[in-house]
Amino acid sequence: MKILFYSSHALEANSLAVLLDEAIECLQDANNEVLFVTCSGEARPCDSNPEQSVIRCWECRLSSWLLLSQIEHPNFKHRELSSFNIKGARKNHLSEFDFTSITDLKSITYNNINIGLGVVSSYVSMTRNLEPLMEKANREYFNAALKASAILVELSSNIVELYNPDLVYLFNGRYSSMRPVLEVASNRDLKTCVLECTFSSTREIQRKVKFFNALPHDIDNNSKIIEENWNSWSLASNKEAIAAEFYERRKRGEMASDSVYIGHQDRSALPPNWDNSKRNFVIFNSSEDEFFCVGESFDKYKLFDSQIEGIVYLLKKARNKPDIHYYLRIHPNLKYIKFKYHTALASLLEGYDNITVLPADSAISTYKLLENCEKVFVFGSTVGVEATYWGKPVILLGGAFYLHLNVAYYPKDLSELDELIVEVIECKPRLGALKYALFIFGERGEPFKFINYNYYIKRICGKSLTLPRCYMVLNSMIPYIVLAGVFRMLNCISHLVFKLVKLKRLLVER
Missing domain, CATH: 3.40.50 (Rossmann fold)
Incomplete structure (x- = not known):
């Protein structure tokens, strides 16, 4: 050859x-x-x-x-x-x-x-x-x-x-x-x-990983690899335990295949205006630049052209429902970003009284938000699959490697999203979250x-x-x-x- x-x-x-x-x-x-x-x-x-x-x-x-x-x-x-x-x-x-x-x-x-x-x-x-x-x-x-x-x-x-x-x-x-x-x-x-x-x-x-006839960032190809990785796992150690350790480490603020983003957070802190009598929904945005130019493999799954557009849509649809309140947790990775896709968030949302914006450097706990909210909206962030693991229903509004793993509700159009906003929905099964974690955290690939x-x-x-x-x-x-x-x-x-x-x-x- x-x-x-x-x-x-x-x-x-x-x-x-x-x-x-x-x-x-x-x-x-x-x-x-x-x-x-x-x-x-x-x-x-x-x-x-x-x-x-x-x-x-x-x-x-x-x-x-x-x-x-x-x-x-x-x-x-x-x-x-x-x-x-x-x-x-x-x-x-x-x-x-x-x-x-x-x-x-x-x-x-x-x-x-x-x-x-x-x-x-x-x-x-x-x-x-x-x-x-x-x-x-x-x-x-x-x-x-x-x-x-x-x-x-x-x-x-x-x-x-x-x-x-x-x-x-x-x-x-x-x-x-x-x-x-x-x-x-x-x-x-x-x-x-x-x-x-x-x-x-x-x-x-x-560890070296191989992707045949696809970019490493291709969602559909990664979905197949994740399933194959789960089904072919042959190590003596328990794969469910390894997968669970991924989520435990991230919640403890320890390194787990990515940077640690919660080191500055107060693990017991909720927003001062948190009201348990309301239906509290949390939006976790993500670093929009991260997959900005992967191409069609990500773009075809976007429900909105930008995350700001998606967030505004959610707020408008719930504007006449006083029992719903949103909390936008801005991704800590955007802390030092001075571009409009981050800095414009607060000003664009000033006219809405049904949302509280938590800045990237906020000490409010990500995991306390997950623990107390009714449902979660994400655009592809890892916290989406984490939310499923911890028992919360997740609505995915964009591309993510876990899109095909049945860990989140993925609306195909706006009418489906409208229903998911107002309905009380059940959390998806945890199995997909375990498969994703084993793929990310398990010893996949080859050592030199x-x-x-x-x-x-x-x-x-x-x-x-x-x-x-x-x-x-x-x-x-x-x-x-x-x-x-x-x-x-x-x-x-x-x-x-x-x-x-x-x-x-x-x-x-x-």
Whole structure:
């Protein structure tokens, strides 16, 4: 079998190490041959080099070489992306792209391959801004990113034509420096495998997860994987107990496959105006930027174009029902977000007396709200499946990995939602919540076999330095840290100019 691997960058994340570990595993079959392609600067700006620095590119290429030079196998070939530029494609040969909004950007294609989704996904991940002002400097940045993706479309098409792979591997697949490769492979009906990493209780220990012919963020595909994971669980430990531990840990404020968001909360606190004589409904919004640009796999399940629109609809439908009162718990992850999809919430809801808004930094307890409310409304947040586990009926108004697990009521249209608002409804069965938790918290995926992609995490001056352990020399990260430090010093001017000037422009909201 001819297998193509594409690695977009080697910095910060452990993606290169994960891909190499998988490549070596593929080579254990003598019938397999691997072509391992790494970026040589064509895809900038990328997620690890938004400033488009040549120095940053060389640091990335050197980091790749440090690992790739260790691989000696007759069926393993490493090529840089530039070696496939047989037509001399250059970004300055491309015309400017036409767009006036982020919506326009998401739909831009090149050679019938969507390049806009990846560019927007990278931008939103960097800034968390969903509606950037499209002035000259920002248009220049987006055009540079689109042109880089267009070049990646051309070069990955060349690779596929010349190598004719049976299987294509890449990591994550969502961002601008990798999504065009996935789109080209999918457009040619090639089998793809997107790798990701997961962890249960500690970020240091990573496990490799494989997603065939789908992005890791695809709801329908993940639903199948969740069911398969539950049905095939063969470890001696009790799967129900493992799943239950996920919810117990989150309620205690302990790490469980995600950040801890309730550390600042008073576990016994309810809002001062809580009235047990009313029907108290809690709305948990989520970080709208998190799945903003996954694509159709999420968008097709949205009942509303935005969460604000959905919240306003709920309030209007209950406006003439004085016995119903809503509490909006703004996601703690939005605490430092200054964009309108967060800051406009309070002002937009000022005209409604049937809602209490609990800010992202509120000390009111999330779990006390769950314990005392009648029902819960969510747009995809994990607290939705948690609510089901703790015995509360949940109404889901958007895409979520638990959508098909029968843990929440999912209205297909507004008339169904209208009924669910006023009716007294029962909690869904707990089984789906257990399946979801085992998928998230159980030891799914594979530990490294050949290349150590676990993380080395060191706290320095209040910040975390996170590096893949594959760069260790004599069981020490110091040589690589020194090397990285030299490159960062050489690149500091370019980085500061980007951070203090260009990034500030990119953060301006329309």
